[in-house]
Amino acid sequence: xxxxxxxxxxxxxxxxxxxSHQQPQRWFNAxxxxxxxxxxxxKQLNQQRRQELFCDCNVLVEGQLFRAHRNILFASSGYFRMxxxxxxxxxxxxxxxxxxxxxxETFTVILDFIYSGQLDLxxxxxxxxxxxxxxxxxxxxxxxxxxxxxSSLDISVKDEDSDRCLSLSxxxxxxxxxxxxxxxxxxxGPSSVSPPPALWTRDNSRSQSSFMGKDLDLESPASALxxxxxxxxxxxxxxxxxxxxxxxxxxxxxGSERRRGKGGTKRRASNSSRSNQPEDLDIEEARTQxxxxxxxxxxxxPPMLGVIGHLNKDSNPIMRFKCPFCTHTVKRKADLKRxxxxxxxxxxxxxxxxxxxxxxxxxxxxxxxxxxxxRKLVCRxxxxxxxxxxxxxxxEGTRRYRxxxxxxxxxxxxxxxxxxxxxxxxxxxxxxxxxxxxEGDSKRSWMVTDDDDLAEDSGADLIIQQVDDSxxxxx
DNA sequence: CTGGGGATGGGGCCC
DNA sequence: GGGGCCCCATCCCCA
Numbered sequence: 001x002x003x004x005x006x007x008x009x010x011x012x013x014x015x016x017x018x019x020s021h022q023q024p025q026r027w028f029n030a031x032x033x034x035x036x037x038x039x040x041x042x043k044q045l046n047q048q049r050r051q052e053l054f055c056d057c058n059v060l061v062e063g064q065l066f067r068a069h070r071n072i073l074f075a076s077s078g079y080f081r082m083x084x085x086x087x088x089x090x091x092x093x094x095x096x097x098x099x100x101x102x103x104x105e106t107f108t109v110i111l112d113f114i115y116s117g118q119l120d121l122x123x124x125x126x127x128x129x130x131x132x133x134x135x136x137x138x139x140x141x142x143x144x145x146x147x148x149x150x151s152s153l154d155i156s157v158k159d160e161d162s163d164r165c166l167s168l169s170x171x172x173x174x175x176x177x178x179x180x181x182x183x184x185x186x187x188x189g190p191s192s193v194s195p196p197p198a199l200w201t202r203d204n205s206r207s208q209s210s211f212m213g214k215d216l217d218l219e220s221p222a223s224a225l226x227x228x229x230x231x232x233x234x235x236x237x238x239x240x241x242x243x244x245x246x247x248x249x250x251x252x253x254x255g256s257e258r259r260r261g262k263g264g265t266k267r268r269a270s271n272s273s274r275s276n277q278p279e280d281l282d283i284e285e286a287r288t289q290x291x292x293x294x295x296x297x298x299x300x301x302p303p304m305l306g307v308i309g310h311l312n313k314d315s316n317p318i319m320r321f322k323c324p325f326c327t328h329t330v331k332r333k334a335d336l337k338r339x340x341x342x343x344x345x346x347x348x349x350x351x352x353x354x355x356x357x358x359x360x361x362x363x364x365x366x367x368x369x370x371x372x373x374x375r376k377l378v379c380r381x382x383x384x385x386x387x388x389x390x391x392x393x394x395x396e397g398t399r400r401y402r403x404x405x406x407x408x409x410x411x412x413x414x415x416x417x418x419x420x421x422x423x424x425x426x427x428x429x430x431x432x433x434x435x436x437x438x439e440g441d442s443k444r445s446w447m448v449t450d451d452d453d454l455a456e457d458s459g460a461d462l463i464i465q466q467v468d469d470s471x472x473x474x475x
Numbered sequence: 476c477t478g479g480g481g482a483t484g485g486g487g488c489c490c
Numbered sequence: 491g492g493g494g495c496c497c498c499a500t501c502c503c504c505a
Contacts, residue, residue, distance in 0.1 A: 328486090330486080330487085331487085331488085332487095332488090332491085333491080334491050334492065335486075335487080335488090337491090338485085338486090338492095339485080339486080341485095342484080342485070358483085358484085359484075359485085360484085360485085360493095360494095361492095361493075361494085362493075362494060362495075363483070363484070363485095365494095366482085366483085367482075367483075370481085370482070371482085383480095
């Protein structure tokens with residue numbers, strides 16, 4: 001084909017075999033050609049999908065199998081992009097993804113959109129489609145849903161409750177993540193999908209169940225990389241790999257984050273109190289990177305985080321915030337931010353005594369009081385109740401605990417460094433702080449001292465400073 | 476091997 | 491929105 005004119009973006013081509021002398025001349029606009037080509041191509045792909053030709057990706061939604069093309073899913077969804085870019089690509093017969101967080105009908109709507117540009121939204125399915133789109137990281141679909149809801153709420157736009165079908169041609173351009181720049185596609189008859197009932201509450205309950213449960217393949221794109229549902233053994237392995245040892249520079253790197261069950265902290269009980277000084281820089285670097293990545297992650301969160309939950313008793317919608325990485329929803333944005341730390345691996349609260357890091361200040365406080373302050377008025381040996389006066393505080397490395405007089409006499413006292421009773425009642429300096437944060441007044445008692453060596457936690461070398469701060473200052 | 480308890484993490488919710 | 495408390499689940503250690 002010969003280009004005969006360049007009109008900026010619109011180039012004109014002469015059909016092959018036609019000379020400039022032939023009449024009438026047939027001119028092709030490059031933009032038209034592109035659109036026609038894309039349209040034809042997509043139509044072909046859609047046909048192939050419906051005929052299950054060359055489908056190399058299996059998606060299981062509530063037991064219903066969908067077959068599609070990896071490259072199409074990859075190009076359309078951030079979720080699949082992450083999933084397919086890291087998953088094995090030689091398992092044509094295996095299930096690539098399993099979803100229980102939305103219905104097959106919803107996935108059909110989304111799949112039809114991917115392959116046709118037609119988003120079959122209705123007042124009945126918009127919430128679940130939006131929720132699914134959020135889960136699949138398809139910002140364009142989310143935007144359509146938002147527009148749909150917005151226009152539905154606008155009483156000036158009289159559309160009653162009639163279902164509407166948004167097509168690419170009628171809505172905004174896409175500037176979101178890669179793969180969602182599907183550009184203008186051909187108009188195609190809306191796929192006839194029977195809309196499921198509004199299922200937000202169902203989704204919400206799933207959120208809880210899946211979150212509390214073990215179906216890791218639903219938790220996050222990263223965890224979804226597992227082809228098969230994780231077995232307890234897998235979890236164990238995951239645990240093993242996901243050490244929370246602060247000495248491990250990767251222990252909470254966002255990229256290595258893997259969802260685990262509640263409270264699954266792998267403890268290298270004594271390891272955490274060992275310091276490899278030459279690695280400190282690496283640790284700090286990793287920590288910084290992690291914080292930066294977390295910030296970056298927060299900054300690049302999909303715009304659609306707030307979703308409309310079920311109606312309250314006044315029939316007003318209850319806004320909930322959905323985690324972009326899993327199906328969990330929360331009422332408050334602050335709770336979502338807190339929740340996101342379990343995905344980002346961010347642990348902004350380090351214990352200066354043992355270097356262990358925590359996601360929350362309260363966890364750090366609890367840890368410090370329990371481990372380093374001997375706050376429990378219980379004899380560690382005989383479990384009897386002691387008081388601050390009768391409970392001798394025994395130091396063992398960075399650990400402090402109380403023992404009753406009898407137990408102290410029973411064991412070889414000479415081997416156990418022991419605080420005086422007076423000292424036991426005094427407050428060791430809480431060498432705690434929040435990385436990168438100025439200590440506020442409320443945290444003054446959690447002083448950061450200049451003695452960074454305290455963080456080295458070299459066992460018996462720990463220096464317990466005794467200051468006059470009262471316990472109450474902690475509260 | 477097993478059960479109990481400690482330590483930790485995460486969600487809900489109040490202040 | 492942050493801090494904090496309560497509750498519960500999970501994991502690990504140890505007797």
